[in-house]
Amino acid sequence: MKKLEIIIKAEKLEQLKEILNQRGVHGMNLSNIMGCGNQKGNIRSTRKYDNSSINLIPKIKVETVIPDELSEDVINAVVDQIQTGNFGDGKIFVYDVEDAIRIRTGEHGSDAL
Numbered sequence: 001m002k003k004l005e006i007i008i009k010a011e012k013l014e015q016l017k018e019i020l021n022q023r024g025v026h027g028m029n030l031s032n033i034m035g036c037g038n039q040k041g042n043i044r045s046t047r048k049y050d051n052s053s054i055n056l057i058p059k060i061k062v063e064t065v066i067p068d069e070l071s072e073d074v075i076n077a078v079v080d081q082i083q084t085g086n087f088g089d090g091k092i093f094v095y096d097v098e099d100a101i102r103i104r105t106g107e108h109g110s111d112a113l
């Protein structure tokens with residue numbers, strides 16, 4: 001199993017939910033976060049802001065745990081459909097997940113997803 005941590009702009013959330021739903025991914029958590037990347041929260045290029053302070057801006061973080069075999073397809077779809085080509089399109093962090101347990105039944109692993 002993989003955990004995907006998908007950080008995007010709020011305006012892309014509906015598209016992201018559709019991407020996940022279309023692939024049978026129904027378990028997810030959403031957080032409203034404050035963050036920044038290489039531009040330190042400034043809108044233009046990286047280099048110009050080398051000496052600037054950090055400006056955190058609101059983003060959406062969606063975390064979902066999915067079977068290994070879905071991971072590549074979900075990642076490709078997010079990149080294809082969410083990408084605008086502008087700074088701040090977001091990021092996906094990918095983690096290996098050791099186990100998952102559905103408390104109601106005691107099932108383990110991807111059966112528990």
Ligand SMILES: Nc1ncnc2c1ncn2[C@@H]1O[C@H](COP(=O)(O)OP(=O)(O)OP(=O)(O)O)[C@@H](O)[C@H]1O
Binds near residue numbers: 088
């Ligand atoms: N290295 C990082 N570690 C943790 N979170 C990050 C990291 N980089 C980016 N993020 C999170 O992802 C959000 C979007 O980052 P962003 O897309 O601006 O990344 P970037 O590396 O600056 O890429 P780009 O140059 O396309 O803007 C940030 O607001 C922050 O919440």
Ligand SMILES: [Mg+2]
Binds near residue numbers: 038
């Ligand atoms: Mg950035």
